[in-house]
Every structure is written in structure tokens, then in C-alpha cells.
Amino acid sequence: MGGRNVNGNLLKEILWPDTEDDLAGLSLGTSLHRLRKLIGKEAVLLNTGMVSLNDSCCCLDLWIFETISCKLENVLKCGDPQPVVTELADQLMTLYRGTFLKNYDSGWILLKQEQLLDRLIRLLNLSADCYEQYGENERTSRLLSKILELRPLSEANYRRLMQHYIKLDRPDQALHIYRQCQRILSGGFNIPLSSEIHRLARQLQAGA
DSSP states (O other): OOOSSSEEEHHHHHTTSSOOHHHHHHHHHHHHHHHHHHGGGGGGEEEEEEEEEEEOOOOOHHHHHHHHHHHHHHTTTTSSSHHHHHHHHHHHHHHHOTTTTOOOOOOHHHHHHHHHHHHHHHHHHHHHHHHHHHOOOEEEEHHHHHHHOOOOOOOOHHHHHHHHHHTTOOHHHHHHHHHHHIIIIOOOOOOOOOOOHHHHHHHHHHHO
């Protein structure tokens, strides 16, 4: 929930949804006491019912991810920002090591998982646009492949990578991506493919 100024009542509802309010409040107090013993009293701040982690002595990968995301978003609005884009995009991909709290299925956590992944993919797509604009083809390929790895059930990601390889006159690689799409979406999940991706494949096969 961000780690800063989180409403204590909301925490009680999320962590102890079926518990009476007084007992949930006691549970929250006990949990915060134990957390302070583990990481330090000064690390957990309480202020009029709001709970925060103290950023003067705590560091969360989530905070770093959001900071780098904001920097990358701002840099991409400028002209010819390739070196900085490379650095920040690489930092984001290094930092994102998988699904946020993947072993938990709380609605709030699932929402945060999607928000983080959506933001990462959006920024990687924008970075790929930047590289493509300046002819950085290998970097574009790398980012589009990473996006496909992160979201393998989105046909649009396969199509974009195919179109990129077509522009580079690499029909074999484009067809390889099409067959991968068929195998995973159609074969693995019975997801019908669009006429657009079939049309791209037919054009490639005719050219071959």
C-alpha cells in the first residue's frame, strides 16, 4: 500500500477481515510492536491512526522502483535521451525480479501486482519506441523480447516483435515468433489468434 501513511483501520480490514474491531485493533498493535522489535522502533511510525515506514532509515525496492519509473517517464519526454533511457530501463528490469509478493492472493496485493507490471511494460514499450526512432535495433529487440517474456499471453506483444523483425528484414525470426505465439496461445491456452497476426504470417511465408 505504499509504505507511507497507511490507514490503520484499513490495515485491520485487510489483515483481519473476519475479526471484531477491538480484537483486530489489538492484533494490529501486537503486530506493529513485533515489527518494531525486528527492524527497530524508529523504523515504524504511528501518527493519528496512520502507519508508515520511516524512509530515513528504511529502504524498499518498491520505493526505488517508483522513483526510477518517474525518472524514466520524465526522460522519455525529452529529445534524444538514449544513454539515460538505457541506464534507467536496465535498472528497472534488474529491479523487477518477478511478481510482487507472488505467494499472496489478497485483492490489494493482486491489484498492486498488476499496477507494477503494467507500469513496467508501458515504460519498456516507450523506451523501445525511443530506440526504434533512433535506429537502435538491437536494444529495441531486447526490450520487446523482455516485454513478451513478462506478458506471454498478450498477442499484441508477439505482433509488435514480429513487425520489428519484418522492418529489419529478418523474416525467419518473425516467423519463429509467430510459431511461438501459436504454440503458447492457441496450443497451450486455446486462445484464438487474430486475423492480423495470421495475415502477417502468410505474407512472411509467401515471401519465403
